[in-house]
Amino acid sequence: MLADSARGFLDDAAPVSALRHLRDAGRTHDPDLWQRICGMGWAGVLIPEDAGGSDMGHAAAGMLAHEMGRTLVNSPFLSSAVIAATALRQVADARAMDAMAAIAAGRTTYALAIDETHKFAxxxxxxxxxxxxNGFRLSGTKRFVIDGGFADRILVLARAAEGLTLFDLPADRAGMDRTALNLIDGRDAARITFGNVEATGDDVLGQVGDAMAVLKPALEAGQAALAAEMSGLAAGAFDMTVGYLKERKQFGRPIGSFQALQHRAAHLWCEIEVTASAVLNAGRVLDGNPGEAALAVSLAKARATSTAQLAVMEGVQMHGGIGMTDEYDMGFYMKRARVGAEWLGDYGYHAEQVAALRGI
Incomplete structure (x- = not known):
């Protein structure tokens, strides 16, 4: 019911054509759409009811992300409603509860500033x-900060003398220089330079030197939801491709009647179904046994990355030459798959995690 409701809403309010309009207008997101999403309660899917959320869990968050992936929605759902909400939930003090309430109500958006090189590490x-x-001075540069160009607050990972520490800072804190970047898929990102940015003990999320206690669950939640989004992306690209196979005629017959193309479409459908199962399992494990979710999450992200790339490659090929033109929407799926593959760890990173966790 949740998936059907989300699909009906997004097909009307945020079809793929909406992404094209945003791109043509030089915009990366639609604040009005985000407020409508928040009004439906999606921003509070992982937030406790005491903070104004619905607390539906990671499996539900994955369903919403999957449907957003189908129509390539640009929104801070992953950054704010999933990653930031999960991080804040690990602390759950009065300040964190207020912050989660602001996310659920759509008053505050977050971004995660963690990457410093071209790879997730x-x-x-x-x-x-x-x-x-009694405080800190933050110095350095964060790259590939998704939604960092417009976020109200930034979760920043830095290395203190005691070890890795996570800070929750307002985006307009003195000394923070944001350079907005428009990624190839139309998604917002930023490069943020910190020039001796002042931070107090109150800005620390969790404990000094123990960032991963807060950040690890948040990253796994984000990776699982991103895998769900990429699974939805693959399904959306597949539906578009099958529709084209039924319409396009060659030698007086729909090209979907050619057995070679039927085999390729059937193989892709099987890959999408297996990946959907892996994604659903990641959400189930995060909800039931979050301390042991790393394997399921990395498996889901690796499979989703591979399947999304297969879906867009097959989509472009089976569309023929027009698949590479801007007139058709398949290119939007290809670009989103490329960005999603890199965010929060690429295929190689997660395949290595799976191997290590399996003792290989």
């Missing part, structure tokens, strides 16, 4: 958080 964070009196 949080444990290798070099950005410094030097002691300054």
């Amino acid at each position: 949080p444990e290798a964070t070099a950005m410094t958080a030097g002691r300054s009196g």
Whole structure:
């Protein structure tokens, strides 16, 4: 019922054509659409009821992300409603509860500033958080900060003397220089430079030197939801491709009647179904046994990355030459799959995690 409701809403309010309109207008997101999404309660899917959320869990968040992936919705759902909400929930003090209430109500959006190189490697964070009196001074640069161009607050990972520490900072804090970037898929991102940015103990989310206690569950939640989004992307690309196979005629017959193309479409459908199962399992494990979810999450993200790339490659090929033109929407799916593959760990990163967790 949740998936059907989400699909009906998004097909009307945020079809793929909406992404094209945003791109042509030079915009990366639609604030009005986000407020409508928040009004439907989606921003509070992982937020406790005491903070104004619905607390429906990660499986439900994955269903919503899947439907957003189908129509390539640009929104801060993953950054705010999934990653930031999960991080704040690990703390759940009065300040965190207020922050979660603001996310659920659509008053505040978050971004996660973690990447410093071209690859995802949080444990290798070099950005410094030097002691300054009773507080800290943050120095360094964060890249590929999804939704960082418009977010109200930034979760920042930095290395203090005690170890990795997570800070929750307003995006307009003095010394933070944001350079907005429009990614190839039309999604908002930013490069943020921190020039001796002042942070107090109140800005620390969790404990100094123990960032991963807060960040690890948030990252896994984000990876699982991103896998769900990419699974939806693959399904959307597949539906578009099958529709074209039924319409396009060659030699007086629909090209979908050619056995070679039927075999390729059937193979892709099987891959999408297996990946959907992996994604659903990741949400189930996060809800039931979050401390043991790493394997299920990395498996889902690796499979979703591979399947999404297969779906868009097959989609372009089976559309023929027009698949590479801007007139057709398949190119939007291809670009979104490319960005999703890199965010929060690429296929190689998660395949390595799966191998390590399986003792290979």
